[in-house]
Amino acid sequence: MARLLFFGRLADIAGGAERDMPLSPAIGTLTQLREFLAKENSALGEALERPNIRAAINKALAPLRGDFPISDADEIAFMPPLSGG
Amino acid sequence: MARLLFFGRLADIAGGAERDMPLSPAIGTLTQLREFLAKENSALGEALERPNIRAAINKALAPLRGDFPISDADEIAFMPPLSGG
Amino acid sequence: MIRVQAEPFDLAEAFTLQAGRTDVGGLACFIGSVRDLTAGANVTALELQHYPGFTEQTIQRIHDEAAARFDILDQLIVHRYGKMFPGDPIVLVSTISTHREAAFDGARFVMDALKTGAPFWKKEVGPDGERWIEPRSEDYAASARWVDVMAAEGQDS
Amino acid sequence: MIRVQAEPFDLAEAFTLQAGRTDVGGLACFIGSVRDLTAGANVTALELQHYPGFTEQTIQRIHDEAAARFDILDQLIVHRYGKMFPGDPIVLVSTISTHREAAFDGARFVMDALKTGAPFWKKEVGPDGERWIEPRSEDYAASARWVDVMAAEGQDS
Numbered sequence: 232m233a234r235l236l237f238f239g240r241l242a243d244i245a246g247g248a249e250r251d252m253p254l255s256p257a258i259g260t261l262t263q264l265r266e267f268l269a270k271e272n273s274a275l276g277e278a279l280e281r282p283n284i285r286a287a288i289n290k291a292l293a294p295l296r297g298d299f300p301i302s303d304a305d306e307i308a309f310m311p312p313l314s315g316g
Numbered sequence: 317m318a319r320l321l322f323f324g325r326l327a328d329i330a331g332g333a334e335r336d337m338p339l340s341p342a343i344g345t346l347t348q349l350r351e352f353l354a355k356e357n358s359a360l361g362e363a364l365e366r367p368n369i370r371a372a373i374n375k376a377l378a379p380l381r382g383d384f385p386i387s388d389a390d391e392i393a394f395m396p397p398l399s400g401g
Numbered sequence: 402m403i404r405v406q407a408e409p410f411d412l413a414e415a416f417t418l419q420a421g422r423t424d425v426g427g428l429a430c431f432i433g434s435v436r437d438l439t440a441g442a443n444v445t446a447l448e449l450q451h452y453p454g455f456t457e458q459t460i461q462r463i464h465d466e467a468a469a470r471f472d473i474l475d476q477l478i479v480h481r482y483g484k485m486f487p488g489d490p491i492v493l494v495s496t497i498s499t500h501r502e503a504a505f506d507g508a509r510f511v512m513d514a515l516k517t518g519a520p521f522w523k524k525e526v527g528p529d530g531e532r533w534i535e536p537r538s539e540d541y542a543a544s545a546r547w548v549d550v551m552a553a554e555g556q557d558s
Numbered sequence: 559m560i561r562v563q564a565e566p567f568d569l570a571e572a573f574t575l576q577a578g579r580t581d582v583g584g585l586a587c588f589i590g591s592v593r594d595l596t597a598g599a600n601v602t603a604l605e606l607q608h609y610p611g612f613t614e615q616t617i618q619r620i621h622d623e624a625a626a627r628f629d630i631l632d633q634l635i636v637h638r639y640g641k642m643f644p645g646d647p648i649v650l651v652s653t654i655s656t657h658r659e660a661a662f663d664g665a666r667f668v669m670d671a672l673k674t675g676a677p678f679w680k681k682e683v684g685p686d687g688e689r690w691i692e693p694r695s696e697d698y699a700a701s702a703r704w705v706d707v708m709a710a711e712g713q714d715s
Contacts, residue, residue, distance in 0.1 A: 238450060239522030240533040290455040308452060312535045315460075315480060315519025316433050316492050316512055316658075323607060324679030325690040375612040393609060397692045400617075400637060400676025401501075401590050401649050401669055416569045416589070423594040423644035429665075430587050432573070436656060437580040487580035501588060501669055502700070508586075509662050543659070 233301065236308040244278050245309075253303060260298040261286055264307065278311075285310045318386065321393040329363050330394075338388060345383040346371055349392065363396075370395045402476075403460045405451060407483040415495040418475050425474060427501035429508040431494045437487035439525065439534070444487060446526040451482040456520040463514040471507040473498045478511060482521065510547055516540040559633075560617045562608060564640040572652040575632050582631060584658035586665040588651045594644035596682065596691070601644060603683040608639040613677040620671040628664040630655045635668060639678065667704055673697040 235250040242248040245268075258264050269276020278284070279295070286295040287308040293299045301307060320335040327333040330353075343349050354361020363369070364380070371380040372393040378384045386392060404410075415430040435447045464478055479493040492515065496507035516536055523534045561567075572587040592604045621635055636650040649672065653664035674693045681690050 236452070238452060238520075239524075243533075287452075287455060290452075290458060308455070310452070310520065311522065311533070313518060313520050314516070314523050314534060314536050314540075315521040316515035321609070323609060323677075324681075328690075372609075372612060375609075375615060393612065395609070395677065396679065396690070398675060398677050399673070399680050399691060399693050399697075400678040401672035412573045413570050415572075415587075419589070419591065419645075421645070423592075425591055425645075426593045428589040428591070430572075431658060431662070432576070432585040433658065434576065434582055434585070435580075436583045488576075488578070488582075499593065500696075501590065501666075502696070505588070505662070505666050505669075509658075512658055512662075539657075539659070 239311040324396040427504040429504035433492040472503040473507040513543040584661040586661035590649040629660040630664040670700040
């Protein structure tokens with residue numbers, strides 16, 4: 232079971248901040264996960280396409296595009312622009 | 317009676333931080349006062365020649381060189397480089 | 402030291418860094434607070450979301466980068482999350498150094514880095530509802546400035 | 559507000575500026591203290607001489623210049639004179655603004671201006687005797703920088 236985390240406005244669009252989801256063998260990269268989510272929820276798919284979205288796998292930043300591998304035990308976070316201070 | 321004030325290292329050289337002194341008619345400008353002080357105390361004269369010395373007449377900055385007028389009721393301050401903060 | 406917490410913090414913590422020390426020439430500190438008006442909109446509350454673990458780890462990295470770049474003796478970064486109201490302090494940054502230049506530079510670098518690099522997401526609550534807010538363009542420019550400064554000084558490795 | 563005094567001050571005064579306000583986004587403050595070592599020489603005490611009246615008036619002018627140059631809401635400058643010891647705070651500068659940039663700029667401007675423009679004279683007392691100290695060349699450069707900044711921005715009139 233992978234854990235997906237959506238921060239900021241992405242949680243509103245995803246319909247929740249957290250989601251536990253088994254990753255089928257067809258979802259082996261971040262891009263494949265994004266494509267899967269876009270099929271379910273086109274607004275979320277579009278939001279995750281925006282260039283300022285960042286992803287972290289197990290709390291380490293990972294490139295959102297390309298074939299960064301993910302596995303069924305991962306915590307996968309999608310983050311809109313950060314704003315501390 | 318004019319009041320002369322010497323700050324910082326100038327007080328050490330002048331032999332005191334304050335001095336009340338009647339100004340003779342011959343001492344009508346800051347330059348004339350400096351010349352008078354230099355005759356009395358050549359070390360003080362040299363110290364007051366240094367380009368980073370400032371003067372204030374009645375708590376307003378005044379040019380140390382040239383013929384800035386002074387009078388017998390003035391408070392005349394000689395200040396080495398300022399160092400606050 | 403860095404801390405991320407829901408609880409309010411004591412502003413006087415800014416000064417604990419220099420307590421008992423005699424080698425500190427300057428302490429610079431910054432307190433960021435919730436304003437009742439941002440970009441012309443009234444704000445009744447601000448909710449800061451964070452990513453537990455990742456947020457601390459990222460702020461620690463900003464802390465370490467400031468320590469490496471500037472001649473500071475010590476620093477403290479405290480950042481709140483959760484719901485806050487106008488006037489409430491959100492963040493405290495304090496640095497100490499032998500001279501004021503490094504203390505000021507360090508504190509400002511940390512603040513600039515937090516603004517665009519610390520994992521928090523802000524939701525403003527106002528009379529017209531809620532809205533997520535993002536860094537201003539000035540914030541991105543301020544962060545980028547440090548990259549330029551370091552490159553110009555040949556210190557960026 | 560500015561104050562020149564012999565008595566120690568409470569560091570927490572730095573925060574009084576924003577007490578009860580909800581329009582403050584950032585408070586920047588700086589505390590300058592006596593160090594036990596300057597330019598390689600041990601310091602056991604520091605004596606600050608001032609020029610009563612003229613010192614206050616000059617610091618007020620620095621305060622007013624900061625207010626005119628930066629978008630700050632309020633500021634506090636407290637400066638001590640007399641005999642102090644390593645670890646003792648000498649000066650406190652605090653500024654508040656809607657955004658951090660002006661708060662930082664204002665506090666730094668005031669400190670830079672005080673370093674070379676405030677009428678104080680410092681005598682360091684150490685194991686080898688006493689010596690008068692003057693601003694470092696870095697201090698003159700820091701003050702001059704603001705003139706350049708303002709000229710570049712076309713704001714210097």
